[in-house]
Amino acid sequence: MSKTVKLNRGLDIKLVGKAEKRIAESPQPDTFAIRTADFIGLKRSKSLVNEGDIVKAGTPLFYDKKNEKIKFPSPVSGEVVEVLRGEKRKLLQIKILADKKIEYLEFPKYSASQIESLSRESVLDALTTSGVWINFIQRPFAIVANPNDTPKHIFISAFDSSPLAPDYSFIFQGEESYFLTGLNVLKKLTPGKVHLNIKGDAESSSAVEKATGIQVNKFYGPHPAGNVGIQIHHISPINKGDTVWTLTPYGVIQIGKLFAEGRYDASKIVALAGSEVKSPAYYRTYTGANIKNIVANNIKGTNVRYISGNVLTGEKIAADGYLGFYHNMITVIPEGNYSEFLGWITPDPKKYSFHKAFGLFSFLSPNKEYVLDTNLHGEERPFVQTGAMEKVLPMDIYPVLLLKAILANDYDGMEALGIYEVAEEDFALCEFIDVSKNDIQAMIREGINMIQQS
């Protein structure tokens, strides 16, 4: 039974610099990198390549020592130019100088009827050997899934509601058949259902209409309606002992391409957005791309922050940094490294606040787009305000109490208050609106790590 969920709580932060729906041309980046830090939960990785090795797209670069089945493949073909290690020789990043023409490692191809007759084991085997496995994120804990588990359900959020997010219907157009193939593969993996969660007030794509044997759920409301964690909470909440898997449409398409074409295809269309981009648009590249060529001559100032991902959950990278594995966008916003005279009390219509105590009349212009910088606008303080975080977290969870349980190392409290259901991204808006300027997403991850290791 499909479900329709209407969410009232949440917040759409409207920012200047939405990407225009066109694919802009830029020289393809020379180097690509896969960083171990992008894979949360990956603690002990072992490199399979050395500097100077020649790899193809799909060649495993390193694996997870905790679970040797999980391999992390190269997005492009070329030469391994750097194996960067940190303290105690911990693997940090593998950099590849890409070929002009990408060569692919060959994997078996399957027709639709062959997929139909494949066993669960052989599907799992194909997914792990090729490396597309790392698209599977497991809940609870929001880490790369363990192929030895059997998930209760599989969830796919087919839209991104975060600020300046790329339009999925644009970046995935023309990939419908792969998406359908991917969905057929996923059906093999769970005794439960494959849930495809779509935006309620958007036109549904032909891929959604053609999909069979899955459950399509509609979600209405502001961000974080597109977060898969919120969707799971409203469809089939996670309890202690449950495991569900989640994927992005990109992952589903990648799986589809693996089965239909027999290759690990890491090509993707990414959005370059944000107030500091001269002409925000979309670019065709591959996972782990160096952003230097993409942003070249397209940035307004020099005091800017490059973010891999969106402004709520993304990560600051250098001007010649690399796109995160799970990211579909690069955001460029002004750096906020200035001190402002009486900035805490002077009214300023350019500033944006969820709280009426700052932007008392902002409700008069609900569609105004803002230029936000990275200034914290204050200092860290203990939790004082109550009731605000609940307004942006559409879950039956008491956010402040959960955070306090984490701070107090109260394992039972965390469990009872819903730590299994949350991931950092679900608390991103809480972090944004927090008057006390706490790093709430980091706290949530700390809590998840604690409960995972207990």
Added chain:
Amino acid sequence: MKALRNLLDKQKPLFAEGGKYGKFHYLFEAAETFMFVPAHTAPAKGVQVRDAIDLKRYMMTVVIAILPTLFFGMWNVGHQHYLATGEQADFLTKFLLGAKLTLPIVIVAYTAGGIVEVIFAIMRKHAINEGFLVTGILIPLIMPVTIPLWQVALATVFAVLLAKEVFGGTGMNVLNVAMTARAFLYFAYPTEISGNIWTYLPEGSKTVDGYSGATALSILNEASAAAVDAQSGALKALEASWYPDLFSFKSMFLGTIPGCIGETSTLMCLIGAAILIATGVGNWKIIFSVFAGAWVMGLLLNVLASSGIGNAFMGVPAHYHLVMGGLAFGAVYMATDPVSASQTETGKWFYGALIGIFTVLIRVFNPAYPEGIMLAVLLMNVFAPLIDFFVVDANKKRRLKRATV
């Protein structure tokens, strides 16, 4: 502003760790961040942009919402003085007299509390917290204008120390700090904070015939002790005051009555409430439920009184309870304290309603304490975690019910 910024930057190394005045780092930082929002930027991972509000702004909004009661209170201090002496005075004269008497109390409260804050910040090596911006103005407003300044200082130090700092500072306290200050004086120096001490009458000043400094609540208390007729006796005692219409419903609503500096005017409290609710700083559920709780309890007592049971105070119309004493002030500024109040939205209904109910119960049935809101707020501060416990427990049970392991 650049000159000021440069000056601060020049002095900064002196106050840094290991600097000449390294010990006073947090004092310097407090002054610096008060003038300039620091250049701190969002960390590399996590939310890269942040809401424009901070705790300073949040607390300052409360201070702004308190100002109507402060200004009205200043005028009323003068007004009550000239009423008692029978002299004529214009608006400005009354206001200036009130300001002259009130400001020292405000300054003493801020200074005494501020010193404690600074000492703890230096000792604990944490930034000076904005919470005191609010406490420092609330304490003077719940004091009679005749209070000796040393008592204000002592009460403030006691409250900040024992109601806040021992728990870890702003955000960690269990009790409302300002209410604790008043409770301290109430029990330690009762003569200066109860009885006929509400009007400023310097030594040697003459009062009009029949003058009495009693408040509405103490008149009603005496009336009920004197076993006046439960139906209407208490109200008659209130109406028969030394000045015509002194304790009429209208006067009590407007606040032209004797009482603590800031808490006599229900109207000003409602203006403050409007500011708090419009800015989203004060919780409307708590404010509404305190009033509702008190009114319903008042009605209930009226019904009992009409059947001839109980004391005279019970017969006072329920809506009188909302304008007498400090109920409105307590409901708007004390009960809504986000730290000591109930943390859950459902809990806030119960928390507020119980404050209202207990206020009326204490007023009517406790002959020792004519004012109930102070004790009711402190009592419910202690019980707020218990209310939250039940609300959160229901949430936990829901989650546990679905679990399979």
